[in-house]
Amino acid sequence: MKSLLRARRIGTVLLRYGLDDLLAGTPAARWMKLARPFVPRASGEIASQPRGARLRLALQELGPIFVKFGQVLSTRRDLVPPDIAAELVLLQDRVKPFDGQLARSLVEQALGRPVSEAFEHFDTTPLASASIAQVHAARLPGGREVVVKVLRPGIDKQIDEDIALLNALAGVVERTHPRADKIRPREVVAEIQATLAAELDLHREGANASVLRRNWLGSRELYIPEVMWDYSGEGALTLERVHGIPADDIAALDAAGINRRALAANTVRLFYTQVFRDNFFHADAHAGNIWVDSDPARKADPRIIALDFGIVGQLSPSDQYYLAENFMAIFQRDYRRIAELHVQAGWMPATVRLEELEAAVRGVCEPYFTRPLSQVSLAEVLLKLFRTAQRYQLTLQPQLILLQKTLLNIEGVSRTLDPDIDIWKEAQPVLEKILRERYSLRRVFKEARRHLPELATQAPEMPRLLHQWLQQQVDGQHQLSMRSDDLQTINASLQQMQRRVIAAVVGVGMVVAAVLAVVPVVKIVCGVVGALALIRAWWK
Structure with a gap:
């Protein structure tokens, strides 16, 4: 009813x-x-x-849920x-606040103690009111300024009811709308549901803030407020209070003498570093969640302050690699490489004709390169590439959609600060440096050393397993169990996979031999051969 x-x-x-x-x-x-x-x-x-x-x-x-839906x-x-x-x-993330005394009682319920005991002062007038929660200023015993984020009363029940209704409407649209395959209504509702679920979990938001703060502790480029865990609970999150200027308040930034060009470049570099160095990025980085440190000493080299950590993004190592390589191929205008990467990543079936896909990619990218790079949006290029790839049976990647959304936000903020910013010029050196470090020989040996105890534990079984596997190959009895529906994709890469498996087995065997060997020369030879074989197996 x-x-x-x-x-x-x-x-x-x-x-x-x-x-x-x-x-x-x-x-x-x-x-x-x-x-x-x-x-x-x-x-x-x-x-x-x-x-x-x-x-x-x-x-x-x-209401607030539909405001979030629109966002x-x-x-x-x-x-x-x-x-x-x-x-x-x-759409602004500002809605009518709920009663401050009710917020106070909700905080007491979350903390399990009176507000007067937990805080020296608690302001019942909210600093900000959003669709999911609102924020109140407070002061800890001893005088430290903090903010307390508290969920709206009954918001989880309201979200469940609205999501159920949206799912019902999505089902109707899916069955009856002539363009349902393009709109994909259930997918949109699922994304909204996941986003809202993340924002309802204040413990997870606090954990996200802690990880980001640890990644950037001591940085002169980015500041993350400290989480006050002793003053946080399931329905309330207390953070260090910070002061700054919203990134889209151009008049205030200019009045403070902030170098907006340096700030815009810094915003782009921070995004690519979070994605490809840390693999942990702020995924709700719109202008309202990005402030600028108003300290006069930093106006020439401004520092960004990030807020609201309900949504963060991570990629699998494989997606990280293929996405980074895609960016580099776009920078270098290597359309063949872009087509190959989409297939190798498993985003598209191996039955796609690479020449046809390369031509489609060229058709998307070339018109952009006739303009100055400062006028080219990397997010827009990526979006059009995905749209084009959908015609060739692109498998939708939810984690890439989140990254694409964040990239759109970051580019929007950067161009608001500096309309002439060359996104490509700022992003490429950062990406190249991170890729050199991530896929360097030193990193390979570091990873191999990290996994050595695991390999040593399994070493006694390796000779028997190697002999069994090789015997199966000789007798033609090797069996491969597959659950994927995309058999053609697997068959196309099977030979390459077998070569890498053989190299990995040989490499592990030689490393084990090096560990067990007594003669130093044998140790060195086995170690070098094993390392080279593992590099061959690992290298894509």
Whole structure:
């Protein structure tokens, strides 16, 4: 019953803002048409606005969950028309605050003690109010300034109800909309659900902040506030209070004498370092979550302050490698390499003709390279590459969508600070340096040394397993069990995989022999041969 009432409320708001055309081609359109005479229209001022602006206003009226829905949808430019995406970006993460005394009682419930005991002072007037939580200023015993983030009361239940309704609507759209395969409604709802679940877990947000702070402790480029774990609980998170200027407040930055060009370049470099050095990046890095240290001593070399750590991103080692190589291939305009990498990464089936895919990639990239690089958006190039690849059965990679969204945010912030910034010029040296270090011979030996105890533990079994495996190869009895549906992809890379397996087995055997050998010369020879074989097995 509640879902029906909520659906009615949504339908009424959509009709009032003249958005029923968004449901054209679905069964809901028929009901909307019947209900239209009974719903008062919005004012002429609203009716005259474009559909993107009307949708933004409707989402704001529907409440905090739909505001978040619009924010997530604004990042999916592969699914949303450009005019709507541009308007949804304007959605501010500011909603009507809830009562400060209620916030105080929720903090007491989360901490298990009175606020007067935990804090020297707690301000019931919120500093900021968002769709999921709001933030209050406080002071710890001893005088240290902090902020307390507290979840909205009943927000988890409200989210569950709205997600259930959105899933039901997505099912209708999926079954009836003529372009459902392009819109992919269930995928959009799943992404929204995952985003909201991450933001509801304040313990996880605190852990994210702690890891980011550890990665950048002592840095002159980025500052992460300290988490006060003794003053945090399941429904409340206390952080060190920081002061700065929002990254999109250009007037305030100029008044403070901040070097905006240096700040924009620093923003880009920090993003690529987080992704490819740390493999742990702030994935909600819009302008509201990026402040600039207002310390006058730092105006020539400004430091960024990051806020709100509910959403972070990580990539698998394989995705990291292939994504980095894709970026480098784009920098070098090596279209053949881009096509090969998409297939090697398993993002596309091996049946794709590389020449055809290379031509499609060239068609996407070449028009951009006729412009000055300072006018080229790397995020836009990547987005169009993914859109083009979808025509060749691209397997959707959720982790890459999150990274793409963050890249769009970072480029947006950087260009707001410095419209002439050359994203490519700032990103390429950072990426090259990280790749040199990550895939250097020294790193290989370091990783091999780290895994040596594990190899030594398994060493007694290696001769028997090696003999058994080789005997199977000679007798033609080797069996390969596969669960993947993409057999053609596996078959295409099978020979390369076998060569790497053989090299790995030989390498491990030689390393074990080096460990067990008594004669120094034998130790050295076996060690060198084993290392070379392992490098051959590891090197892509």
